Amino acid sequence: MIEVKNLVKKYGNHLAVDHLDFTVEKGQIYGFLGPNGAGKSTTMNIITGYISATEGQVLINGHDIFEEPENAKKAIGYLPEIPPLYMDMTSKEYLQFAAELKKIPKDQRKRMINEVMELTKIDSVKDRLIKNLSKGYRQRVGLAQAILGYPEIIILDEPTVGLDPKQIIEIRDLIKELSKKHTVILSSHILSEVSALCDHVLIISNGKLVASDTPEHLGELMAGSNTVVLTVKGSTEKIKSVLNSINEIRDYQITKSMESGSKDIKIQMKSQTDIREKLFFTFAEQRCPILMMDSTKISLEDVFLELTSKEQINEEIPENLQEEVEVKVEEEEQNESNL
Numbered sequence: 462m463i464e465v466k467n468l469v470k471k472y473g474n475h476l477a478v479d480h481l482d483f484t485v486e487k488g489q490i491y492g493f494l495g496p497n498g499a500g501k502s503t504t505m506n507i508i509t510g511y512i513s514a515t516e517g518q519v520l521i522n523g524h525d526i527f528e529e530p531e532n533a534k535k536a537i538g539y540l541p542e543i544p545p546l547y548m549d550m551t552s553k554e555y556l557q558f559a560a561e562l563k564k565i566p567k568d569q570r571k572r573m574i575n576e577v578m579e580l581t582k583i584d585s586v587k588d589r590l591i592k593n594l595s596k597g598y599r600q601r602v603g604l605a606q607a608i609l610g611y612p613e614i615i616i617l618d619e620p621t622v623g624l625d626p627k628q629i630i631e632i633r634d635l636i637k638e639l640s641k642k643h644t645v646i647l648s649s650h651i652l653s654e655v656s657a658l659c660d661h662v663l664i665i666s667n668g669k670l671v672a673s674d675t676p677e678h679l680g681e682l683m684a685g686s687n688t689v690v691l692t693v694k695g696s697t698e699k700i701k702s703v704l705n706s707i708n709e710i711r712d713y714q715i716t717k718s719m720e721s722g723s724k725d726i727k728i729q730m731k732s733q734t735d736i737r738e739k740l741f742f743t744f745a746e747q748r749c750p751i752l753m754m755d756s757t758k759i760s761l762e763d764v765f766l767e768l769t770s771k772e773q774i775n776e777e778i779p780e781n782l783q784e785e786v787e788v789k790v791e792e793e794e795q796n797e798s799n800l
């Protein structure tokens with residue numbers, strides 16, 4: 462439905478979008494997530510034909526947004542970060558103007574405008590000048606404009622920014638409702654919003670796509686997901702032999718504990734299996750008492766931070782760290798025995 466191929470956008474020397482590739486399938490809500498300045502708005506502005514790309518291609522239902530803009534844009538309704546509203550028009554006048562621009566047939570305009578005003582709950586302010594509307598209502602007018610004509614794809618840049626909690630809930634409910642018939646792409650830096658609303662998350666950092674998956678799957682896949690932390694009494698050698706014998710363990714780090722003769726261990730599992738009982742019995746067999754054990758699950762917030770902080774993008778890092786940590790522990794043990 463939307464294919465973004467090798468998309469690049471440079472502002473002067475600044476690379477705002479760095480070779481993006483992704484596909485958006487029909488009938489789902491996609492969350493475009495990233496820190497400030499990551500390139501979300503730039504990407505959305507390119508997909509919707511607002512600005513040009515430096516390199517790459519965007520196909521909307523097979524139509525190139527740059528070469529066949531009319532055909533491509535027909536399928537898209539867009540609410541930019543700052544809705545392009547005309548302050549001296551009333552809400553209804555603005556929607557009539559938008560209907561003309563969208564070339565909605567005259568005999569359908571009135572009905573469609575009434576429907577979107579009802580959907581976005583702006584009926585009560587339809588005759589008020591936009592400049593006299595609150596931010597929340599202006600946002601709704603922008604949204605009404607985006608869904609006018611029922612385009613297949615609705616793209617919303619930060620749709621709930623500046624709204625009060627009640628309005629946020631209403632707009633989210635509306636987005637859910639829209640997703641029954643439309644494909645929705647929304648950008649946000651509110652993680653709970655993306656978690657709650659989206660079927661699929663695209664995480665962008667420094668113009669690059671760093672993850673593309675369901676919110677649940679992202680949590681499971683990340684290092685640290687389904688993590689168990691323990692404090693165990695025993696030598697590093699014995700602890701390692703126990704940990705190496707458990708297949709479900711993907712990765713672990715051992716550090717010196719505050720408790721004398723003990724080690725702190727952080728374990729990442731390969732899957733969502735609960736291995737706490739197995740750990741208990743295997744350490745017990747080796748006569749290594751577990752002094753503390755706790756399991757944690759990763760949130761989308763952790764995934765976001767991990768993926769968007771430059772230092773940790775490389776998945777190799779945990780393994781390298783593990784080696785460093787192990788060497789450190791061994792050195793410390795050596796020092797202890799020398800004393």
Ligand SMILES: Nc1ncnc2c1ncn2[C@@H]1O[C@H](COP(=O)(O)OP(=O)(O)OP(=O)(O)O)[C@@H](O)[C@H]1O
Pocket residue numbers: 472475477495496497498499500501502503504542650
């Ligand atoms: N017209 C422009 N001229 C020069 N640089 C720009 C322009 N528009 C955006 N940028 C820069 O490109 C980068 C990406 O900006 P963009 O607005 O796409 O990010 P964003 O992810 O939408 O951020 P935010 O969440 O803050 O809106 C930023 O570093 C920004 O300063």
